[in-house]
Amino acid sequence: MIRTEGLTKHYGRITAVEDVGLDVREGDVYGFLGANGSGKTTTVRMLLGLVLATSGTIEVLGRPMPSSGRAVLPLVGSMVEGPASYPGLSGRTNLALIDASGPGGDRATRAGRIDDALAQVGLEGVDKRPVRAYSLGMRQRLGLAAALLRRPRLLVLDEPTNGLDPQGIREIRQLLVDLNAAGTTVFLSSHLLAEIEQMCTRVGVLDRGRLVLQDELAHLQRPTGRTVVRTPDTDAARALLDGHVEHQEGDTIWVRADDPLALNAALVGVGVRVLELAPERRTLEDVVLEAAERSGDRR
Template identity: 70%
Template sequence: MTERDAVITTRGLVKRYGRTRAVDGIDLDVRSGDVYGFLGANGSGKTTTVRMLLGLVLPTQGEVEVLGRRMPRGGREVLPRVGALIEGPAFAGHLSGRENLSLLDASGPGGTRRTRRRRIGDVLEQVGLGGVDRRPVRAYSLGMRQRLGLAGALLRRPELLVLDEPTNGLDPQGIAEIRDLLLELHRVGTTVFLSSHLLAEIEQMATRVGVLDRGRLVLQEELAVLTAPTGATVVTTPDPAAARAVLDGRVLTEDGHRLLVTAADPAEVNARLVAAGVPVTGLAVHRPTLEEVVLAAASTSADRVERPGQGAPR
């Protein structure tokens, strides 16, 4: 990874609730220009971590830096430069979306009172609520509330967006629209920290990922590195038995008509099978999916934690 400014850094971050370690000594490294996918199952500690990043929860031990300032001490300077959506947006139900955003707005890095109406209109358009009427927010659907929460996070044109499950309650079209919006924000220079359990969505957006499993950071790496070619080839054939015989021990796994073969060059595999009269209907360089990477990391972590004699995680 080329050297870029640190945007979020944690060192040995721990949060205990009684005897339970919700977050267990994690070292996050988020750099300027990242779309950082923060992944983990529900209950893995993601939201607790996000709340500590923003100074909403105090860590039991460890350090947090956001935009070069220690948190929560630097919150007054840092938070106006950060847009955040955590655990679903909270709004005044009797007010309209525009009125709620007007309450959220204030003079500062995002602009002044004179530009408030325009900026509110702009962010409502960005999140697909430009045509919303003056209904009170209590009449909004869950998806509309989520969009409004994202609009609130964008009001001040933040340098850093910290989002916790931002597509919660959205239909597939809404999810795709939010994905496109986040990618566009990234293209114009916004760093995005995106906490989610939706691996397929993160795989389409992230440049780097961190994987949290039972409060521990078990993986942190560039997505391109994690999903790089493995040196194997995926072969699809209606006659897997014949293909297995021709390839003579090079078949790693078999799933119906799909074989995973030890071979970095699909053309070489194809030539060998065709020469032997084995029909081939598909060939591809094998790249692990993000789901496969995350499951492998979590499995390795479980083996380490549960190894006899090691005891429960502290």
């Protein structure tokens, strides 16, 4: 769905993006993660042909960009750097103008598509209100509605939950998951680890303009080979597991063990009270920090 090779952008002597090779596959919910200022928005703008790359190649939906923009963009819904709108016009009128001005807008189906998009983002009750009266979160929802107008094969979203309250974030997260389940590939740029971790299937991490990590989220968070055990009987547990305990904090011990079920049976069998026992998995935060440190060491 999206593939880049050697994607680089210079602004004078400043390198905003360097040698980025994205691989976004059909059916992905791809999380493009990086701190503010890491080059995420510049990358997204290049993907959509809004900014020309200094060097490198871009393919979107199997077609080169930006040269194939007229054929590709009607199949892509996007929101970059917040939604644009005419403040004095209603949300519905803004969507009608956006649909009419873009390539591939079908006038015969416009009203129905606007109704569907407004309903999907929860704005159907306020669609006739002028946008100047919208909160930041409502404007963000309107931008998402605009991205959904053409029922796209690919959604490219830059910080889509910016300005939303927790309930709104949950609703948008569920919307994106549902759209993906119905066949839409989602490319989600964000600086929020929790947002990426809760909904994405693949992750790319950008650090100071370079892609330092790209993999399946499930693979990144695979078990470490250690088991976390919480018990009030730590002394008895340590005595039984002599040589296999690698760390302890209070009533929690980390044990090098291949079979958590066998470990639990062994502990319970000698009377150790097990309050919690589970394989240890790496957090996305751990993975990202390690990748950034490795990248810094190579510079």
